Amino acid sequence: MRLPPALKALLAQLAGWAVAIGLLRAGLLPGQAWALVLAQAIAAVSAAVALRSAPWWRWIHAGFTPLAALALQLGLHPAWYLAAFALLALVYWSSFRTQVPLFLSNPATAAAVAQLVPPGHSARVLDLGSGTGALLRPLARLRPDCRLEGMESAPAPYLLSRLLSRRHPNIALARGDFWQIPWTDYDLIYAFLSPVPMPEVWRKACAELRPGALLVSNSFPVEGIEPDDIIHVADRRGTRLYCYHPAGPLPPDGRAVGSPVGLLP
Incomplete structure (x- = not known):
């Protein structure tokens, strides 16, 4: 069954936290926060690979939790996070669903x-x-x-x-x-x-x-x-x-059907 990309991302993050917390409770991780964050990121990327997410999702999983932890250390007002979310939503809108980022032609x-x-x-x-x-x-x-x-x-x-x-x-x-x-x-x-x-x-x-x-x-x-x-x-x-030419080339008379001009031979 094919899963939507956003659902795959959520599952990968949850799997990452489950693995990281499991390793911590089993005593297989040091007690420092950085070890938990690093383990979560590695496990989330591994889960994304297992779910066959697009390659660019793996980079997102690798940086999501470390960047979130870094942002918490900055002590920013919550309004900044809301503003950043609103700006990204206005720019990228449905990219999470379509998997089409904003590309600019030159x-x-x-x-x-x-x-x-x-x-x-x-x-x-x-x-x-x-x-x-x-x-x-x-x-x-x-x-x-x-x-x-x-x-x-x-x-x-x-x-x-x-x-x-x-x-x-x-x-x-x-x-x-x-x-x-x-x-x-x-x-x-x-x-x-x-x-x-x-x-x-x-x-x-x-x-x-x-x-x-x-x-x-x-x-x-x-x-x-x-x-x-x-x-x-x-x-x-x-x-x-x-x-x-999805519908084939021009007809022999050189004019596209229903069009006043032909485009390409």
Whole structure:
């Protein structure tokens, strides 16, 4: 049975404390607090591995209890913890459920995406989880002829993207769940998510995109699917863009079904 990531995290932390307290009561740990904290962190990481949590969860388990113990030593007012929690919730929102952190695309990536749309073709582009609009703003400057749309669920990145994009008339932003909207009318879908949702992204793209429409995934390929092209972006992190035609290439007449323009051959 597949467990939700948040439930796995809770179980790993509880298992870590159970092991640490058990070792302490058995006399197998020194009486110092640091030994208890260290044992709990190691046991929590081991439990996360046993539960097959994503690798980045293991780093969280390794640092959670030690950082909490350190914070208690600082003697901060509880209001600071509440403020930090509220800020993180506004930024990351449902990341614990979707396992999609906040990734920001760089201008070099936007330039590479801009070249995927032939000059003079007014394509409609959707950025899945558009964050602060880091992709859409430079793309809007490079391709003012295209309609660029972004969907973001987290309140803070969405509000910031609205503020920063107000001078770009070809950008349209909405707050919500990109799974709940149809992708049928888009010529290019851009995703910078994580490996976890990519199988579902592929299924939805195959079901809804037109022939000739392009799915571009930054850094995370669709497992088991050979991309039609891989673009190597000349940036410091060595970004790779995995390009797919989920519904196949354009028909022989060179025009996407139901679209005034074709996107890619």
